[in-house]
Amino acid sequence: MPTPTSLRFRPTLSACALACCAITGTAQAQAPAPVRLGFLTDMSSQYSDGDGKGGATAIQMAIEDFGGKLLGRPIELLSADHQNKADIASTKSREWVDTQDVQLLIAGTNTATALAMGQVANEKKRVLLINGAYSSNLTGSQCSPYWVHYNSDTTAIARGTGRAVSEQGAKTWALLVADYTFGHTLEADVTHVVQAQGGQIVKSVRAPFHANDFSSYLVQVQASKAEILGFANAGGDFMNALKAAREFGITPKMKPVALMVFANEVESLGLKLAGGLMFTDSWYWDRSPEARAWTDRYYARTKKMPTSLQASDYSSAMSYFKAVEKAQSLDADKVMQTLKSMPLNDMFGKGKIEPNGRYVHDMYLLQVKTPEESKGKHDSFKLIKALPGETLFASKQEAQCPIWK
Structure with missing residues (x-):
């Protein structure tokens, strides 16, 4: 039989337990909901090395460098593989916004998936940062008040490399073109640049995405007898096509020009194969002391050197965070107004965002070194x-x- 003391003690414990639960419950109820970001890119296919999980790491670095909070709320990153499929990009973006209240969408590689994410951003009034999709139409005829095209585009790389090659005296070009939106836009932009420089595109051959064999397409290009072989493709397609062109003995007769190539692709190809290639990029490791310092931190974390896409992922996220803090709002219209009024200057670049959402910054004409x-x-x-x-x-x-x- 319990003593009077124990009878009196038990209700006291219960009261304390209830009070503690009430305090804990109140604290949990008052904990601010996170500000969620949604990042979709190629995580498993031929563009994954250029962006992929490394891009997610770069964004996470930006979150940590900013202090992990935005307007007093924790920042949380969601990421997924869009598998280079527009329907997956659309469905996942919509799901994130509807069920996770994602405030910012970040588009990695692939123009079609960026456009799909953009439609959701327009409908739901969310900011979309575009880093890995290159079609210049994203800030041209298909522009949106909610999109920022941050990294580069087909117009810029066509003008950067196309002009440089034309200035060396080449007049005739043959193009191997990726047969989808990015490739078509790049083809049109390069054609415009070459013609403006007094040159001519004498042959343009389109090859499907993720082609297994480029021999039949390269035979057509070789038959053109053009001075320049321009690769208007990217990722694994570019690397496989260049390897095939070297193997078939095409490149001694036609000068290869990479219209879009990333640092990781050069490292994968090796300097013996890629040496001498000239290309235009938005960023490189030794652009500035700040770029080198960030590169060293990224490498320490991933054991890989970053690409311009991954640097852009970091920089664009940081710019968004700064704009939100300056606007003191997550409202997409207010954030976009602030972004377009802010001068940008960091490890990625220096410039401004135009009214069409195009971030205008310097680019760099680079050449791959030979092994020597x-x-x-x-x-x-x-x-x-x-x-x-x-x-x-x-x-x-x-x-x-x-x-x-």
Whole structure:
């Protein structure tokens, strides 16, 4: 039989337990909901090395460097593989916004998936940062008040590399083109640049995405007898096509030009195969002391050197965080207004976001070093010259963006 003391003690314990639960419950109820970001890119296919999980790591670094909070709320990153399929990108974006209240969408590689995410961003009024999709139409005829095209685009890389090659005296080009939106836009932009320089595209051959064999397409290109073989493709398609062109003995007769290539692809190809290639990129490891310091931190974390896409993932997220804090709001219209009014200057670049959402920053004409020129591991490029962004990206008149009044 319990004593009077124990009878009196038990209710006291119960009361304490209830009080503690009430306090804990109140604290949990008052804990601010996280600000969620949704990042979709190729995580498993031929573009995954250029962005992929490394891009997610870069964004996470930005979250940590910003302090992990936005407007007093914790920042949380959601990421997924869109498998280069627009329907998956659309469905996942919509799911995140509807069920997780995602405030910011970040588009990695692939123009079609970026456009699919963009439609959700327009409908739900969410900011969309586009880093790995390159079609210049994203800030041209298909522009949106909620999209920022942050990294580069087909107009800029076509002008950067196309002009440089034309200035060396080449007049005739043959193009091997990726047969989807990105490739078609790049083909059109390169054609415009070459013709403006007094040259001619004498042959243009389109090859499907993720082609297994490029021999039949390269035979057509070789038959053109053009001076320049321009690769208007990217990722694994570019690397496999260049390897095949070298194996077939095409490149001694036609000068290979990479219209879009990333640092990781050069490292995968090796300097013996890629040496001498000239290309335009938005960023490289030794762009500045700040870029090198960030590269070293990224490498320490991933054991891989970053690409311009991954640097852009970091920088664009940081710019968004700064704009939200400055606007003191997550409202997409207010954030976009702030982003377009802010001067941007960090480890990625310096410039401004135009009314059509195009971030105008300098680009770099680079050349892959030969094995003899390289001083060691990761010493893969030499800077030919910096290219002012104002001379590369589309002007208001050229862009024909409906919202750029």
